[in-house]
Amino acid sequence: MGDIIEEREKIIEEAAQFKKEYESILEPIDELNPKRPFVYISIGGGELGDLVLTAAKRELGGINGGIMTVAIDRYEGFPAQDVADYYEIVDMLNGDALEKCIKKYIPDPKEPHAIYLEIERIDTLRMFKLGKTEGYRIVSTPYAPLIGMDRLGTKLLFEKVGVPVVEWQYADSEEEVKRIAKDMGLPLIIKPIMTSSGHGTTIARTWEDVEKAYEYAVKHARGRGDIVVVERYLEELKEKGTEITQLVLRHFDENGNIVTSLLPPVEHKRPGATYHESWLPATISEEAVRKCQEYAKRVAEYLGGLGIYAVEQFVIGDEVYNSEFANRPHDTGMVTRWALEKDEGALHLLASVGLPLSNELMRLKVKEEYCVAHVVLAPQDLHGEEVPVRGWNAGKVYAYIRKKGYKGDIWYFGKPTAYPSRRMGLAVAYHEDIEEARRRAEEIAHFAEKNIIYEV
Ligand SMILES: Nc1ncnc2c1ncn2[C@@H]1O[C@H](COP(=O)(O)OP(=O)(O)O)[C@@H](O)[C@H]1O
Ligand SMILES: [Mg+2]
Structure with missing residues (x-):
């Protein structure tokens, strides 16, 4: 099993070497x-x-x-x-x-x-x-996706740069998973090393769950599918904690140096495994904000290059655990379009073209209120994988927001076909009370969902 780790440690070392050479040839654009x-x-x-x-x-x-x-x-x-x-x-x-x-x-x-x-x-x-x-x-660099899409590589990188992760081990057989479960105790969460959207993941609360987890993971994995990561399942996360996507930006400054700027942490909640709602500013403590930003900065500075890094974190009180990262804009970060001076897409583009950017662009635009984005989904019971979309009642949705007197907005993506629960758009609401802002965004989203017309 040693080579499974060594292989990844080598890539992580190479990534640091590559960063040095790569950044020495990157130049700001004139x-x-x-x-x-x-x-x-x-x-x-x-x-x-x-x-x-x-x-x-x-x-x-x-x-x-x-x-x-x-x-x-x-x-x-x-x-x-x-x-x-x-x-x-x-x-x-x-x-x-x-x-x-x-x-x-x-x-x-x-x-x-x-x-x-x-x-x-x-x-x-x-x-x-x-x-x-x-x-x-x-x-931002060719190494980042290689490490970021591999849970084991991600854990090793996080440990290398000294940011906290939940207790974990890895396994390549059912026996090994059972041994780890005896060792760590329950509950655990068992994930294939390469997946997204929760595919192949088991939350094991009973011994029966443990026994089925390995086979289930292997069946749903992508790529090198025989290895799983076994993590302590933080039961407190859903009850007492919250989730953060910490965005940081690598970009040039006015002196031609590449720097890392910190964006405000984006908070999000998910009933399932996929993106559901996110908002700015986050409701976490100042101490937690400081940690979220510091940890994401360390990850971005290790891998380097230009552009956005997004680090997914679990926050319980002042404690922050790092879970995943990507070197690109993040779906939970789409709320930046309404809540920051510039959205994550524009920041990513301008930074990666090589323009020197001001920190002011990464500041909160909303003052004294929360801005919540909520997904607009295709119906769960849609029949088929490529159901044509005939259109949407744009006017009705806009009129609804106006009639309600909400400060709100809608972003319709314009996808030509849909499958059950496909993301079709985003609804947005602002309010000084976070729970009210969330309720309004959800209300607009559900109204919009009823106003997309499918050919069925
Ligand atoms: N160790 C854990 N403890 C508690 N909740 C977890 C843990 N790991 C994952 N989750 C929950 O599952 C979600 C998806 O897990 P994640 O590792 O991000 O996989 P994916 O690649 O599917 O996004 C997280 O956003 C979080 O809500
Ligand atoms: Mg995730």
Whole structure:
């Protein structure tokens, strides 16, 4: 089993080496020239791709301002498709197809460009190779996705940079899981090393759960699926604690140095395993805020490069446990669009293009009130995986917010088809009382859900 750890420790060491060399050649951008545009590719063109690429148009003037955008996704009609200058429909898990597509727009990696990996479901290894051996600029660094999508690598990195994690062990057989369960005691949470949205995860409160957990994890895992991570399950988290996504930004300052700026922590609650609602500012203690920011900064500074880092954390009182990280904008962070001076997508884009940014842009815009974003989902009982969406009653939703007298908003993503519980949009509400703000955002979301028309 030793090599399972050694393999990852080696990657973590290499990542630090790569950071040094990479950052020594990164330079702030001066001129943006339409004749030789900066090429910005988003691999994945969902709502987070949209948030990043629209900023290229809105803030920098798009192709005539010297920045050309390309969006890639696997289906026709994806949200960022119509905001990009060019788009491609590609199976993003197919490395050859992806590489060909990147080289079509960036034949020479010495020309100014950046490649943003919006999601995990792409050939990350191929992207790593393009970044490491061919000099393509994978934002923020090609190593970060490699470590971030691997729970074991993530834990080892967190321990390396000295940030707290919940007690954990790893296992590669049912016997090993049982041995660990005897050793650590229950409750535990058992996760495949590579998954998202809770797939293959078991919360084990009884011995029976423990016995079924390994097989269940292996069945639902992605990639190297025979290893699981066994963590102490923090029962207090849902009752007394809360969850944070701590965003930090790596960007140039006015002297040409790369610095790490801290954003206010985003708080979120999830009844299930996927994003449900998030808000700013967070209701945690000052001490917890300080820890959240300090821990995320350490992770970002170890891996380096330019752009957003998002660290998922569990907070109970003043205690902060680090759980996962990604080197890109985060779905819970979409609330920054309403609550910060600039949203996480724009910050990610501007930073990764190489512009020197002011900290003021990362400040809270809301004063004396909370801003809550709540997901708008397709119905749970929708029949089929690709149900066409006919449209939505936009006017009704806007009129509803107005009639209620709410300070609120709606972001409709415009996805052409839906499957059960697919994320279709985001509802937003503000109020000085956090519970009231949450209630209003949920109310708008549920009203909007009833006003999307599916072809059934
Ligand atoms: N050790 C734990 N204790 C308590 N709750 C947990 C623990 N690990 C995960 N969770 C809950 O499950 C959610 C999803 O877990 P996470 O590790 O982030 O996996 P995913 O990749 O599916 O997002 C978390 O946001 C949290 O609500
Ligand atoms: Mg998570």
